[in-house]
Amino acid sequence: xxxxxxxxxxxxxxxxxxxxxxxxxxxxxxxxxxxxxxxxxxxxxxxxxxxxxxxxxxxxxxxxxxxxxxxxxxxxxxxxxxxxxxxxxxxxxxxxxxxxxxxxxxxxxxxxxxxxxxxxxxxxxxxxxxxxxxxxxxxxxxxxxxxxxxxxxxxxxxxxxxxxxxxxxxxxxxxxxxxxxxxxxxxxxxxxxxxxxxxxxxxxxxxxxxxxxxxxxxxxxxxxxxxxxxxxxxxxxxxxxxxxxxxxxxxxxxxxxxxxxxxxxxxxxxxxxxxxxxxxxxxxxxxxxxxxxxxxxxxxxxxxxxxxxxxxxxxxxxxxxxxxxxxxxxxxxxxxxxxxxxxxxxxxxxxxxxxxxxxxxxxxxxxxxxxxxxxxxxxxxxxxxxxxxxxxxxxxxxxxxxxxxxxxxxxxxxxxxxxxxxxxxxxxxxxxxxxxxxxx
Numbered sequence: 001x002x003x004x005x006x007x008x009x010x011x012x013x014x015x016x017x018x019x020x021x022x023x024x025x026x027x028x029x030x031x032x033x034x035x036x037x038x039x040x041x042x043x044x045x046x047x048x049x050x051x052x053x054x055x056x057x058x059x060x061x062x063x064x065x066x067x068x069x070x071x072x073x074x075x076x077x078x079x080x081x082x083x084x085x086x087x088x089x090x091x092x093x094x095x096x097x098x099x100x101x102x103x104x105x106x107x108x109x110x111x112x113x114x115x116x117x118x119x120x121x122x123x124x125x126x127x128x129x130x131x132x133x134x135x136x137x138x139x140x141x142x143x144x145x146x147x148x149x150x151x152x153x154x155x156x157x158x159x160x161x162x163x164x165x166x167x168x169x170x171x172x173x174x175x176x177x178x179x180x181x182x183x184x185x186x187x188x189x190x191x192x193x194x195x196x197x198x199x200x201x202x203x204x205x206x207x208x209x210x211x212x213x214x215x216x217x218x219x220x221x222x223x224x225x226x227x228x229x230x231x232x233x234x235x236x237x238x239x240x241x242x243x244x245x246x247x248x249x250x251x252x253x254x255x256x257x258x259x260x261x262x263x264x265x266x267x268x269x270x271x272x273x274x275x276x277x278x279x280x281x282x283x284x285x286x287x288x289x290x291x292x293x294x295x296x297x298x299x300x301x302x303x304x305x306x307x308x309x310x311x312x313x314x315x316x317x318x319x320x321x322x323x324x325x326x327x328x329x330x331x332x333x334x335x336x337x338x339x340x341x342x343x344x345x346x347x348x349x350x351x352x353x354x355x356x357x358x359x360x361x362x363x364x365x366x367x368x369x370x371x372x373x374x375x376x377x378x379x380x381x382x383x384x385x386x387x388x389x390x391x392x393x394x395x396x397x398x399x400x401x402x403x404x405x406x407x408x409x410x411x412x413x414x415x416x417x418x419x420x421x422x423x424x425x426x427x428x429x430x431x432x433x434x435x436x437x438x439x440x
């Protein structure tokens with residue numbers, strides 16, 4: 001494949017490179033330069049994508065999502081976080097079936113591809129069916145089956161997760177597996193240590209929630225004498241390759257531990273705004289220099305799977321939290337759009353250089369919201385919409401062309417998917433089996 005005569009945008013140094021061709025061989029970028037298409041006999045048989053008038057950027061990464069939760073979009077609104085969990089979400093999720101998660105994941109993956117996301121780190125239930133949905137639609141994903149380590153029949157569920165991990169590990173180069181203990185406020189220290197032991201044995205990463213809101217930190221200090229991040233440090237969870245969802249109330253000392261450990265943080269700004277939680281995490285995290293990326297969290301607390309939207313919200317949240325318009329500058333935030341590649345330990349992911357993975361996005365700026373172009377990088381952060389996503393390439397294959405999904409896996413297309421979602425919607429919001437699956 002050759003992307004011909006496009007304009008490369010670098011988020012790492014805000015540079016612009018015009019009239020450039022990009023040659024893709026297999027699933028990697030093989031060459032970048034001008035005039036690569038002139039010797040057509042050299043590249044006969046290659047698909048040629050006309051990139052004139054389009055901007056080429058690296059694929060975006062959603063570093064923390066509950067993708068199957070698209071099924072609960074809008075089902076728990078205008079409520080405090082403890083009621084959100086205890087009176088709604090952890091009741092509804094008891095009604096989920098494996099096929100529900102397949103269709104919910106397919107819906108979320110479609111939404112992500114259409115908004116330029118090429119890689120997602122998903123932390124949810126029935127991940128064997130999520131794995132199939134990701135494989136069918138062609139996105140890149142890291143999958144973690146959510147584990148509580150407590151509650152009814154938790155040992156059998158843990159064994160099921162390990163069986164899934166062993167069965168699906170290395171089955172598809174696009175799809176990786178991590179272990180997903182839910183959080184230090186649900187999981188005991190012993191269970192967290194057990195997860196570390198299994199992660200080391202299986203050679204997989206860990207993906208966990210931590211310090212999402214203020215009360216989690218104060219409760220941990222009362223009950224354990226440590227912050228939640230310190231609990232993860234003492235149990236061995238805090239290690240290279242661990243994805244920390246949120247860490248929003250990490251202390252300055254916590255941020256130092258995170259940086260020292262090599263773990264990465266997924267910042268999910270819209271969730272915090274949704275719960276009315278204004279805090280200065282991002283300015284402090286940027287100053288500390290920890291591995292950072294953006295995440296959508298679940299579509300029930302975010303409502304979309306759009307990382308551009310998360311980045312925009314993150315910028316505004318950061319500026320408001322310290323009352324400083326110069327905070328969270330464009331040059332600091334744009335690299336985080338693909339920063340999840342670094343968090344997930346993928347070399348050169350999020351860069352358009354020779355040898356890097358061919359996960360790429362072409363942006364079409366020919367729309368009113370993107371004009372004029374005083375600063376294309378400002379337009380991308382603050383103005384771009386889903387309709388500006390022209391082409392998406394994952395693993396060297398076109399999965400979105402002219403703003404439409406290519407080779408959607410259901411025979412009836414998106415209409416069939418919407419029909420399946422409509423059938424699921426009312427069933428899963430019925431009262432669950434006697435109460436929430438856990439207590440928040």
